[in-house]
Every structure is written in structure tokens, then in C-alpha cells.
Amino acid sequence: MLVSAMGPFHEQRGDLFQRDEAHWSIGMAMQTLMLAAQDLGYQSCPMIGFNTEEVAKLVHLPEDHIMGPMVAIGKGIKEPWPKPGQLPLREIVYENTF
Numbered sequence: 001m002l003v004s005a006m007g008p009f010h011e012q013r014g015d016l017f018q019r020d021e022a023h024w025s026i027g028m029a030m031q032t033l034m035l036a037a038q039d040l041g042y043q044s045c046p047m048i049g050f051n052t053e054e055v056a057k058l059v060h061l062p063e064d065h066i067m068g069p070m071v072a073i074g075k076g077i078k079e080p081w082p083k084p085g086q087l088p089l090r091e092i093v094y095e096n097t098f
Helices: 001-012 016-041 052-058
Strands: 041-049 070-074
Touching: 016 041, 041 052
Parallel strands: none
Antiparallel strands: 041 070
16 A cells, blocks of 8 residues: 555655655765765765766766765775864754744
């Protein structure tokens, strides 16, 4: 019963919902891939800002698929650059409000 309801559930919500659902799935897959890579001793870095249309052509992405972020995975050759600092929690954490 559940399997037969899944198609109409997504189809009735339109293309934007399906696109958003794809991005959510991509995010979970990326996190899992990055955590697995770290467990195996590799470093990873998610990447955005590339020409998605050109990459889609390069990999022959089907028309009914969507391009998400890329993940670079490899062995580091030097220490990462230092992080510029962290904001105090009181500036970024809000409770019971926006």
C-alpha cells in the first residue's frame, strides 16, 4: 500500500517538490560519503559554484535527473588552512524564537 502511494504523493506536488526532495537526498548521501571517507582516513570537501549545465553534459546526465554539489575526496598533502575563528554561541543560537 505504501509503495503504491509514493508515486502519486510526489507527482501531485510538482517539479519543485521533486527537485527539493532530490537535494535533500543528495545532502544525506554526501554526508554519509564524507563520513565514510573520513573513517577510511581520507579528507573530503563539498563543492558548489561550478557550471552545473556543463558538468551535466560532460557526464551525460539524463534530462530527468538533477545536478547537486560535488564532493572531492582524497589524501591530504599538507595541513588545512587555519579557520578564521568561531562566532560566540550567543550570536548564533536562539531559543524559542527566530
